Amino acid sequence: MIEAAASDAPLPGDLRAHLGDCGACRAAFEEEQALFASIDGGLRVTANAEVPASLLPRVRARLDETEAGPNRPWVTNWLVLASAAVLVGAFFSARAVWRTHVARNPVVTAVKPNVISPEKHEPTVAPPVEQNFGSQRQVAVVSRPSVYKTAIRTESKPEVLVPKDQEVLLTEYAEQWRAHKHPLLLAQGLDATILTPLQVAPIQIAELDVKLLAEEKSQ
Ligand SMILES: [Zn+2]
Structure with a gap:
């Protein structure tokens, strides 16, 4: 039904x-x-x-787009390549960041050459025969090669590996040294005349009480 x-x-x-x-x-x-x-x-x-009257032109336009389609795979390939490049770049940058992080765990602190004690500095100062610094150096080379070595060492900034928490202390120490121009925590700067030589206290030595042995007593 x-x-x-x-x-x-x-x-x-x-x-x-x-x-x-x-x-x-x-x-x-x-x-x-x-x-x-x-x-x-x-x-x-x-x-x-x-x-709608606009449907037919729109369909025609879309058909033209798809007929011009052979460009499309190129576009998608380009997009894939670009995204892959971005990914590779991100990977390498992440690795770089990671490496710097690892390297900073023992913090590399560039200590200024002033940290090296001024006593070492003094011999490097060559007699001011000429104003040119290079010629001064050459004079130093001629006179004392070992001094020249120390001069080179002080010229380059020495790097010290310290734990991260000690970095602040070290930089503070270097700053103090730079400010005072004399070694801290060292007795070299002290005036020796102030120090009185240590007095040896007279030792009270009780006279030996020689006791005779029991055997000698019995004799
Ligand atoms: Zn019925």
Whole structure:
């Protein structure tokens, strides 16, 4: 009966006879017919919707785009290459950051040459025969090669590996040294005349009380 209601074909004779007798079946049949009719109408409206005038040019434009498609793989390849390059760059930069982090765990502190005690500095000062510094150096070379070595060493900034928490202390120490121009925590700067030589306290030694042994007593 539903199939009969769905189709526009004429009903078979027996069904039509039954629908004429049975009111309930007739009502159900009409309901089914109404349902199919509404579905049909909806479909018809959807399928025959008003096509906007701009649809055809748009479709043509899209078709032209896809026909010009051979450029597309190039674009995607370029994008893939660019993203890969970005990834590689990010990887290397991350490694560099990691390396610097590792290297900084023992902190490399560039200590100024002033940290080296001034006593070592003095012999490097060559007699001021000429104002040119290079010639001074050469004089130093001629006179004392060992002094020249120390001069070179003081010229380059020595690097000291210290733990990170000691870096602050070391830099502070270097700053103090630079400011005072004399070694701290060392007794060299002290005036020796102030120090009185240590006095040896007289030791009270009790005289030995020699006691005779018991055997000698008995004799
Ligand atoms: Zn019936």
